[in-house]
Amino acid sequence: MKYAYYPGCSLKGTAIDYHTSALALAGRLGIELVEMEDWVCCGASPIHQRNPMMAAGVANLLLSLSGEICPRIAVLCAACYHNMKKAEVEMRHDKKKRNDVERISGIPFNPEVRTTHFLEILEKDLGLDALKGKVVRPLSELKVACYYGCLLSRPPEIAFDDPEQPTIMERVLQTAGAETVTWSHRMECCGASHAVPVTGAVLRLVNDILLSARDAGAEIIACACPLCQANLDMRQAGVFKEFGMAHNIPVVYFTQLLGLACGASGRDVQIDKGMVSAEPLLQFKNLL
Amino acid sequence: MSKIGVFICHCGENIGRTVDCARVAKAAGRIRGVAFATDYKYMCSDPGQSLIKKAIADHGLTGIVVSACSPHMHEKTFRKAVQEAGINPFLCEMANIREHCSWVHERNEATTRKAIELVRIMVEKVKRNVPLVPVRVKMTKRALVIGGGVAGIQAALDIADGGHEVILVEKEPSVGGHMAQLSETFPTLDCSQCILTPKMVDVGSHPNIKLYTYSEVEKVDGFVGNFKVTIKKKARSVDIDKCTGCGECQLKCPSKKIPSEFDRGLKNRTAIYIPFPQAVPARPVIDREHCIYFLKGKCKVCQKVCPAGAVDYEQTDEFVQEEVGAIVVATGYELYSVGKQGPYPERLGYGEYGYGTDPDIIDGLQFERLASASGPTGGAILRPSDGKPPQSVVFLKCIGSRHPSKNIFFCSKICCMYTAKHTMLYKHKVHDGTAYVFYMDIRSAGKNYDEFVRRAIEEDGAVYLRGRVSRIYRAGEKLIVKGADTLSGAAVEIEADLVVLATAIMPQPGIETLFQKLGISYDGYKFASEAHPKLRPVECATAGIFLAGCCQGPKDIPEAVAQASGAASKALIMFSKDEMLRDPVVARVNENTCIACWYCVEVCPYKAISKKEIRDRKGNLIKRVAEVNPSLCTGCGTCAATCFSNSVDLDGYTDEQLYSEINSLMAVGQDLFPEVEAEAEGKAAG
């Protein structure tokens, strides 16, 4: 199973642990991720907030770059997935849009490309049975709250699971033996790129999300987006200052948990990068 | 030799202002074959008609052309007049010089010329008209009513009271439909079952009504006045003649965990059950899909305890045939489901409200069951999750309805009223509770309806918030409802104990199969189509089949009952004659030239053409030909247009007649408009 791999900027910077753990996991599962050469930033939210054509144009550029390796593109970052998949789906179904985007990007659209998120690859391409076969250290008794955020499921046209009530992350982590909790704020926005310019709003939203996870009895939160992880993790100190709530709940990437379950070490998945450390909890559960 | 009479109508100003009618009459008088031509202000009036009758008598006319409005308006009028004068009505035709001429043009030379041409081509046709006699169809004076809800019940009672036999077929074990599930009805707050059960009992005991419950229509053959219907009587596993309705079987049945359809899943029932205490007939039925005996071969407790020996596991589905002349379709509705639909397209169902998995998020009919005295809680409004009375109830309107992203564009008409009613029922029982309603509009257009809604707001204190709800989720014992009030511009969050969704009124799932058996049209939502949305709301385009109730579109009880009586009256009109007279403009097959390609059979929208075998006296097959059933044929002409061998023609619109019209327009070698040129010369000279 080979994919063109688009890490995106965060995964080589603030979310380096997402990238490292994904490669460690992929290696153990026989999934080959070939990083695209000379990739560029997808623009995340700021690009389409400036001009939606810019976003589609850059996305088309990325789709064509990946096509040089393989038409199937593996993406981990939710924002990158969102931008690329949205452009891909729109250009496939809307002739006028396709013409405009091709003109602005100066590149023809390749209808063969398929942007896929890593969760999809695990469930649909690899298969949960095959995944189960690789689990050597089940995540038993670990109560995980799966946090989807916004951009993986919205708009519904790009969602790869039920857009209002997805359960793909739960299914994948349950295959690795985890106990997933039912909680209300799985898909509530964390504030995304407002983390820097409108920090107050992000603190408010993060506080609500963490409260909900706590109420549901979660011990750890699993994410699939670098900005969500950054907000839920790095802003806990700010939340304490603002609201007096000391949540102290570790927030990790689902690839880190799966990596550990498949036998990787804490170092292999860079478990030490979180501001709120996950190590004490995972050590207690004999997962490190 | 033709002696055509031409009568030009001014229609007051409608034609006279734009067309020079006097001149048209003069020109008509010069057409070969026209014996008499005149113009008059109002041809359709009594004096106008007398004019025609007198002309017929005076001049021995053989055909009449009235140039006036559209035949849709007055063809009947003029045909009746000529018939009274002793002429076959089909020798009278109309030339439309109003809708086709004066109403669409300015007053000028070309317009009057066009009027003259229109008259001329109709004269040419009428020269070739032959007398036609209406088709007589035998009438079976019995009716079939499909569906035993309030609409079906009303239609059946009206036809039965009108003196004719009715077959009433209902697919559930009892009649009553959804109205039997309601607690109180708007705007009077009458107890629904109290006003319905007398009619249910009537239907069950009426000498003219044959009631088939737990039955479905299997097959429909025939045509108006002569339907042959096959009805499947599903096996109840109970002999209803022996059964006394004592209910012992229900008490002793060990299989008690089946969600009750009548109580919409809020309560469980047994495998052998009477759907509700007031059921008609009050006889049980065994649900074979959940009965332990039918699943595993054990138990048989009901048979053991039945004092009348009425339980019969060997009973099989029975098929009966009935002959009827008219059919009333009253199959009712089902509510839109907020659950996931399969195969699941992205936006159907309401995941943002939990896909129907939370016990305290219910729909309108479930709330009716809670409020109903015969319901699962004995009429107390209690939360399904913990049985406590809810202190705050949030009602959401337009769930599914008016929601293009769910592919439903229509309004379900009754939800605004029943939601106001629900707030009142709730407040009457939980005095210190608060009812909230999230709405986009309030549609309360009936008699005393708006007053009713104002009562809910002003007297019973319902809080109406103008906005939709984006999401509902559970937080411990409460449901968090996140909505908006656009009037204040606020985002509104409410902690609710119970949420009631007013879901869209949809046709019964799979009803299109029945409609296809009947040969009636339906729209994209599968609501049955009426013949004309304004003027023929209870009839189908298919003759002999009538509509009543929500199967035709969402409506409230008074409208359903009115429509049912309307459908019944249409059936009674049919039954008032021993024979039906149908328009003789029907297709006719020339059996000498028919090549039996059967294309006409395929294209006929009314299934009016069949394959006929012509045999000699010894029974040998000579040839096959198409045969038109004049009782079913509506004269649409599709077969005539399709026929490869030109063997099909339409009585009253033969190829010869139509070609003569066209040829008269393109007449070469004849003097075109001698009358016009003569006039022009006259003008030039004078």
Place this chain on the structure above:
Amino acid sequence: MKYQIRLSADAGGLMREVKIRSGVDLKKCYQCGECTAGCPMTPEMDVGPTKVLRFIQLGMEDALFQANTPWLCASCETCTSRCPNLIDIALVMDTVRQMARLRDIKIPVKEPLVFQDVFLKSMEVHGKLFEPGLIGFYNLKSGHPFHDVGLGPPMLLKGKLPLLPHFSKNRVKIREIFERARAHEQEQGREAEKKEEHGH
């Protein structure tokens, strides 16, 4: 805020411009409020997204561009996913931001604007986003030099901040795309003005 508006024959001008730029037809909006109900940012917004759409429908330009709402939109697309009329409201917010920039007006809240500019500049200059640069320049340009300063050291220590930017050869293509997109939005603006003369 109090409004008194006089509707003229050309009240549909804003709606037309939005349609030309984004393809969204706001005549479909029946102001149900579901977008406002689900929006996570309403506590910080002047008015909810429903009102923004109403301003566009009625041609209330001042009210539209004075509201901070489009600049606070987090692009979570909850509104787009749940709109009963399939209106892409998040896209309309993007479009209003775009329209605001192209007009000579004061942007009601500057921080998201500054963040956007610094982010896009990094894309053009480096090709790949240089996160420390982003935060550094943002702090300078927004007039909040010490914003999030507490997060800097822990992130550095944990190796989450690259010290040097990564350049991509394809940054040239990004500049080209941006230029063409800017030309395109000018074109759209001209088309919008043209239509106003001829009416529908």
